[in-house]
Structures are given as C-alpha cells and as structure tokens.
Amino acid sequence: MFANIREDWRTHDSNWGRHGFWALVVYRFGRWRYSVGWRPLRAPLSFFYKLLKFFSDALFGIEMPCETVIGKRFVIEHVGGIVISGDAIFGDDCIVRNGVTVGLRHRGLRGSPQLGDRVDIGAGAKLLGPIRIGNDVSIGANAVVLCDVPDGCIAVGIPARIIPRKSAVDAALPLAAFEP
Known part of the structure; x- marks a missing residue:
C-alpha cells in the first residue's frame, strides 16, 4: 500500500494539494484493508474506509470503489x-x-x-x-x-x-x- 501511495504521489507531481492523489489514497487504503486477515481488526478498518470514501466522494466528486x-x-x-x-x-x-x-x-x-x-x-x-x-x-x-x-x-x-x-x-x- 505505501509503495503504491508513494508512486501515486510522484505521479501527481509530488503535490499534496492534488485532489486526485487523495482519492487514490482512500482507494489504496480500501484495497489494503482486504489484506488484513483478522476480522476483529479488519472491521474497524472497513468502517474507517467507508467513512473516508463517503467524504472523498462528497468532497472530490470521484466515485471509485476499492x-x-x-x-x-x-x-x-x-x-x-x-x-x-x-x-x-x-x-x-x-x-x-x-x-x-x-x-x-x-x-x-x-x-x-x-x-x-x-x-x-x-x-x-x-x-x-x-x-x-x-x-x-x-x-x-x-x-x-x-x-x-x-x-x-x-x-x-x-x-x-x-x-x-x-x-x-x-x-x-x-x-x-x-x-x-
């Protein structure tokens, strides 16, 4: 996940202000949470992802499910x-x-x-x-x-x-x- 986020950051001109970069961070986090095998740990991560995705959709206008x-x-x-x-x-x-x-x-x-x-x-x-x-x-x-x-x-x-x-x-x- 972190290697992909670093690459996304470089791809978006190393600019923290690019909204597309932040939408991809939420996407990458959503994909990564599936790799957590222990259900009691994955459940709060899934809730956090859904919360981030809601705000990402509303703020950036990008609907991109994980x-x-x-x-x-x-x-x-x-x-x-x-x-x-x-x-x-x-x-x-x-x-x-x-x-x-x-x-x-x-x-x-x-x-x-x-x-x-x-x-x-x-x-x-x-x-x-x-x-x-x-x-x-x-x-x-x-x-x-x-x-x-x-x-x-x-x-x-x-x-x-x-x-x-x-x-x-x-x-x-x-x-x-x-x-x-």
Whole structure:
C-alpha cells in the first residue's frame, strides 16, 4: 500500500494539494484493508474506509470503489463528476479527467470496460459496457465509447468513431489535431 501511495504521489507531481492523489489514497487504503486477515481488526478498518470514501466522494466528486482494479501511475487529472464502476479494470499509466464515466451500459447487467496501459480519457467521456480498450489509446472529450477500441487508436464522437493513428508521431499530438 505505501509503495503504491508513494508512486501515486510522484505521479501527481509530488503535490499534496492534488485532489486526485487523495482519492487514490482512500482507494489504496480500501484495497489494503482486504489484506488484513483478522476480522476483529479488519472491521474497524472497513468502517474507517467507508467513512473516508463517503467524504472523498462528497468532497472530490470521484466515485471509485476499492473493488475497481487500478494499475500503477494512475492519474486523476481534474476532479469532479468521475464515476468508475467497481468491476472496471485499468492498466498502468492511465489518465482520467473530470466528468468521466467508466461503467455499466445497462442497469442490472454485469460488465464494465477493461482498459489497457497508457489510456488517456478526455473530459466528459463515457465508456460503457463490457468493452476492451487497448494499449496506447486516446479517448476524446465527450466521446461515448460502446465498442472495443484496438491498440494505438483514437476514439472520438457520439457514438465514438475509431480512428487509427498513422504513425508513432501521431501519438504525441494532442487530440485537437484529429478533430474535424
């Protein structure tokens, strides 16, 4: 837990004031409490986690349960209105911005997105259903992604259109360069 928190701190520019960092601290604590095997000790830790999560949700606007699987160097760039489903899976080096929803497509049906490594999600994007987002993918702002996105592509629009990158140079360009 502490190694992950140190890495999260470095990933968030070693800035204690970043709200995304504190939301990740609460998340990491929630994951860690499952490793405590002795139930009489785990019960107060669970209560403390639920209390922290309530205040984290209310203060930062980030709903991210500890059942979500998040890789290393996860960055919450801007806070507010972020909803992540408990069965979503994120790879390493992912970036999430404000207004992002990663979750279920239909109420009552299981299945949330699985994201690869180095996925950059723009503000207001919605990733819904049991889809797979590949490695090195950029999701445009306000895109609604309902289908799989292969490695190295860009998803923009409502519903999202998948645009393959032409070269490695395109990966360094901002998403605005691909908008019509």
